[in-house]
Amino acid sequence: MAGNRGQNKNVRLSKNLSEMKFMQRRVKKDAEEELESEKQRQIDDDHWVLDLPDLISKGNRYETVDSMADCEDLVFGRMSFKGMNPVIEKVMRIMNGEEEEEEEELEEKAEGVTEEEMANRYSSLVGTIGKKFDKKRIHSQTDVDAPRKKHKKKFLKPPDE
Template sequence: MANEKNSSYPTKLSKNVLQMKFMQRSVLRIEKEQNEEENNRAIDDEHWVMDVPPLPKKQSRYDIQPSYVVCENLCYGRMSFKGFNPDVEKLMAIHNTQMELDAAEEREKETHVSEDEMAERYKSLVGIIAKKFKKKRKQKEAVDEEAGPSPEKKGRQFQKPSDD
């Protein structure tokens, strides 16, 4: 039973052993640990805490970026030229083709004309182009026909003088 009590408590060295010259460093270390514990306890006891709600964060007018890549409009971080780093050049080629495909799709969307729009344009253009290639006489006849019904055209005929 005596061993059980001693095993649960750390063993303490006697004063005479601690005063020996080779034990001085251990004594200093033990004293330092005790002083730190006392100081921490004293600081914790004296420490005041204010119960103030946290201040809301303001929106910043500035956009802070960790890298200058965004500022310089760089496509990718690492670059390689003339076969210096083939792996990076392969990645650059893949990225460039993807960017070109995306740009081509955007251009296609902007210039795309639906079938209905194309039919309407063709319908109006057929008449305009047909008029363009008509001869002048036929153009005049077409204009007269569009103007509406007109009296029959008569060629020059002899007119009788009136008897009056």
């Protein structure tokens, strides 16, 4: 009987069966669906549609931009100079490309100490620091050429007469 609901409208159910709650709910639901479809049909009939040719979309005249960097033609959003923010400077170097990195490396080499200068300075420091840790006797023997320090004069007690 459930399969024949929509097909056979002439089937009459007994009065007792049609008065049961589940049957009344079903009848009410069917009536609401039919009323809803009738309303939709009425709206479709009343709805006016203009038969105009499709307008060619010109596209959006305005462009929305989230960042001021694009408006001002800035390469970087945040900038840093002379080591104030090393993280941002590193990002700037990466975005600029390798050319500027090579230039910075050359500048660092020019400002820094060359390997030869470092070796000369290190060799002279080894002797100087080595002298510092020598014992006093060994230190005095190695500095024979160096002028001796004059000892401070101490108070001399006058002889007893």
